[in-house]
Amino acid sequence: MLLIIGGSIWYALLPTRHKAIVKTEFLLRTGLVDNQWVVDNATQQYQMISPAFLIDGIYKSMEGPKASNYVQLSQDSTLLWITGFQVKALDSKTKKPISNDFICHTNVDFNDVNYFNNFHLQNRIGKQYPRMTSLSHGLEHFRFPKGYGVPMKGNDWLFVTTQSLNHNLPDANYLIKHEVTIEYHKADQRTKPLMSRTVFVQLPYDKNDPFKEPLDPASNQCVPVETKNHSYDDGNGNMLSGHWVIPSGKKTYRSSIDAQLQMKDSLRLHAAAIHVHPFATSITLFDKTTNQPIFTSKITNHKDKIGLSEIEPFSSEKGIWLYKTHQYDLVLETNNTTAIEQDMMGSMFLFFYDQELDDILKRP
Incomplete structure (x- = not known):
């Protein structure tokens, strides 16, 4: 009983962002909500659907429930070109699109040690935070201009984190998911690399x-x-x-x-x-x-x-x-x-x- 009371007081004193982390971790670990990433890589799009996020109040930018997943675009070292990114908010049960007002941001990070070693660019390791890009509310899809892309070996790792948002519905009680898509194509001599x-x-x-x-x-x-x-x-x-x-x-x-x-x-x-x-x-x-x-x-x-x-x-x-x-x-x-x-x-x-x-x- 003392542990329950103490834990409740500790939780009540947390800021909203940290409450979301604790609540999401509890729901995912206990299996009370869908807790698995669903991945579809049948075409030249790496598409995955996040675990469920409980939206039960106001979550301003950087505060909402979130989840992370490691991504390999293929199982071998084939050179691939990343050309675009997209994120959609979905109803957790029906998987139908809902308002993108429930999307805070989706970060795409890379392992700079592996990435630059693969291209013999060791002098670039550790020079800046290894974030490839970020999508966010208002910019839920983004593509590079024709003829350009970010090259990477297919079995190199990306680390994707997607976070939810709710600015306007204080009485919300929804379970949502995020569908994240990474667009790419195979090696093409005409494509020029971007950093x-x-x-x-x-x-x-x-x-x-x-x-x-x-x-x-x-x-x-x-x-x-x-x-x-x-x-x-x-x-x-x-x-x-x-x-x-x-x-x-x-x-x-x-x-x-x-x-x-x-x-x-x-x-x-x-x-x-x-x-x-x-x-x-x-x-x-x-x-x-x-x-x-x-x-x-x-x-x-x-x-x-x-x-x-x-x-x-x-x-x-x-x-x-x-x-x-x-x-x-x-x-x-x-x-x-x-x-x-x-x-x-x-x-x-x-x-x-x-x-x-x-x-x-x-x-x-």
Whole structure:
């Protein structure tokens, strides 16, 4: 009885995100809900359906039940080209599509040690977080421009995590699933390889009193959602957050991405997948040197509820050059139309033509 009482108190004190983790783990381990990934790889699409997620209240971005699965596109080392990604929300029982408002994000990570060893690119290991891309609410499907893809050996591993969301239905009591699709095709001499670089808005905060408000309006500081996750040291002892709160009204946030780009030479950009939270209205890749935008992703919010209707991706067969000698920012515009603070992120998964890997793949 004491254990039950103590456990109940401990659970009640957890934040929503951690409650979702505990609840989901309990339901999956006990088998009270469908707890298996269902995989279909009969065509050149790797398609899988997640275990069931219980939506029993409001789950804001980054808070909902989630599950992860390891993926091999084939059982041998055949060279494959990944060309697109998609995620759908399904009713757990009927498997019919439901509102994508129940999709928070789907992350696709790779093992950088195995991946770069396979292509004799050991000098790239450990240089950045090995996330290939992410789909999220408002951008539930994404394809590379014609003639481009991310190459990988078929039996190399991907790690897929998909998380649920519910901004608007406090009395919800649903069991849902996510259907995740990875599109690919077999080796093609005409396909050109892409490499991914992840960039995101990072804002400084007071590490001694991170949640103090109001902030100095003349400063570039933010109030982080929390300091355990998405917090970074700038190398000089100052703390930065990639997940912060925004006040009511319109705001502009800007941060340098030069360190994240890690440009050793000029690169040609062909695609970009965008991740933002509700109340973002646009995000721009900005060339500080020329004082001109590279491109702007327009973001459409729902009109009658919280959520994102569409995030505009970037895709170009021709490509746009980014130069080593230039400096670049991400510029995020937001409009919080509610009377309370909301959480925010602003990220881009940028895909550049990989000349070095192309030369390796063309060797006899």
